[in-house]
Amino acid sequence: MTRSFLGWPAFPEAAEREVGNRQLRENLGRATGTIRGKRALLAAERPDWEQLRDSAAAIKDQVLAGLEQYLLQVEEKVTAAGGTVHWARDAAEANRIVTDLVRATGEREVVKVKSMLTEEIGLDAALEAAGISARETDLAAAIVQLGDDLPSHVVVPALHRNRTEIRDIFVREMGRHGRPAPEGLTDDPAELADAARLHLREKFLGAKVAVSGANFVVAETGTLVVVESEGNGRMCLTLADTLISVVGIEKTVPTWADLEVFLQLLARNATGERMSPYTSTWTGTTDGDGPRAFHLVLVDNGRTRALADPVGRQALRCIRCGACMNTCPVYRRTGGHAYGSVYPGPIGAILNPLLKGLDEEQTASLPYASTLCGACNEVCPVRIRFTDVLLDLRAQVADGGKHPVERAALGAVGAVMARPAAWKAAVKGAGLVGPLLPARTPVPGWTDNRALPDVPRESFRSWWKRNEGERA
């Protein structure tokens, strides 16, 4: 069975479970610390870094403003280059299209290039239900799949695992899905990479059908772009007979000149490298070179809903570099699973509610999964103002009447505060504890791990009155 985030608990509950996991916090702290350090150095290296961010945000906004026109251009160019374009409104439609395409080839196994969108729509489970097995070829995605685990980071889906855990997963699982792990495998990174290479290479050499995502789609030529570190993606993209790329409609960029901006930002911000080791681009099909059939499935699945939100639509600029989660003090303690989605961290806290709406308790809890510290605002290459979106989503939750009790309480406090006489009486009576906190009684949440402050004998306003009395 493929695990999924279906029915996942709301953030506070899921986060509490994750925070209690010492090993996880250690792994997260180490991994995000390393990437953050490298990113900071490489961003500082570019004198035009802030201008690149401005350009990237502007290009994405331009695309979002004219999305329909750019998508039609993509369809036209891909079709002209020998590809077939399919449109999917939602996850079910996308899964059905891909399943039918694989079925038509008669194959029972497909290889996958890491794609968050296929995780988002639950493609593996849909294929499995149709008797088709899909194997991940990206190392981190393969670790997640072998361990029957869930992804926890947009760039490194197995970020929550350390090398000892990875070794154990390899030893336990590889044999069940193909070539077993070598005898006496240790947790040495080079040995682990070798074991993965041997196991995975068997898969892509034999595969006739590959399923990929894409980092970008260049509208002017209908070219898809995949950026990766390992080269496994390149192999899948070139060795299969049939290539099916499942891509979110927001991945479009107008021109190659625009692409240039993103390629300068992405690797530096994602992995702290000047350039990603592999940048693969393809346009339709080419006789005698690469796949003979190419299908592009353009997926909405909530993106037009997000686009309709005037404040939230900026979340669709995201290029999935992961910097916001690497820097987020909440994510670095909970890891990705707490967010109940393939998109965790700050981007997950805004994107999931925007894609799925705020009706479920789980999605409605996400805008509150932040202290509003603003660290993410500073690193996002496309300048998403997370704090603006979080606050706007919170207002939507509050207006939706999801928290009637809280609203009544805050409403009462507000009423007291807006009436000077009532406020003064409240302050005089018991300090802030009058209107805000129950005096000296435990406050759920607060007193779990901190003491309440002592209530002073005299409020500021009484001191002022006394003091001013003396001065007069």
Added chain:
Amino acid sequence: MPPNPPRPRTALFVTCLNDTLFPGAGRATVTLLRRLGVEVDFPAAQSCCGQMHFNTGYRKETARLARHFVDTFADYEEIVVPSASCAGTPVEAYPLAAEAAGDRGLARAVAELAPRVVELTRYLTDRLGVEQVGAHFPHRVTYHPTCHSLRATGLGERPHRLLRAVAGIDYVELPAAEECCGFGGTFAVKNPAVSGAMNGDKARHVLETGAHVLAAVDSSCLMNIGGRLTRDGHRVRTLHLAEILARTEQDGPLPGVPVVEAAR
């Protein structure tokens, strides 16, 4: 009607949290401003800026408090606030609150008033142009730059410069200073486990410095970190930056806090 007596042009917005739970921060602000020649008034009608309401999503309720804030402070030329986060509310929250409430008059009044609302350390360094405020504080102090002071209000190095200019102080840098303490208003009660983990790390960093006093420009974050330190049995004192800047040589060392011999 008798003519109104002339009154100070500068108002103190003490914030509801300081008014009720941390009055020392308010008293110190008054002492400090008076020492620097600023005649400051405390309009007693003031209450809460509504930041907690706004940050929790309650914009119409915030608008009600915004109206009250505007009514209370409209006649003052400058409004000094000993809190980076509350000083930000009129600028960051009120326009959106007015919009949510569909109140154009409020939006105009806010646009007119907001530029006059100034956080205390910025008021000292930028408006008064002082860094040396005549303070004396012979103790080992570390400083937590609260998220709002760092990223929203953009205080930068101002508080550090003010602290370093204090006579007798032994100022030590806080490791991982720029990381959030985990308070986040209602975050602390909505996500207590995560908040507690963040706060625990912050408290650990404070202890690593060996400082006897932790300073900040937001009492809310100090209440959070201080609550953790107290619960864990540590005797580090939390003080609003104003409480350090207000003390002079005549006041002597702060009772109960170890005195350090620092290079003058």
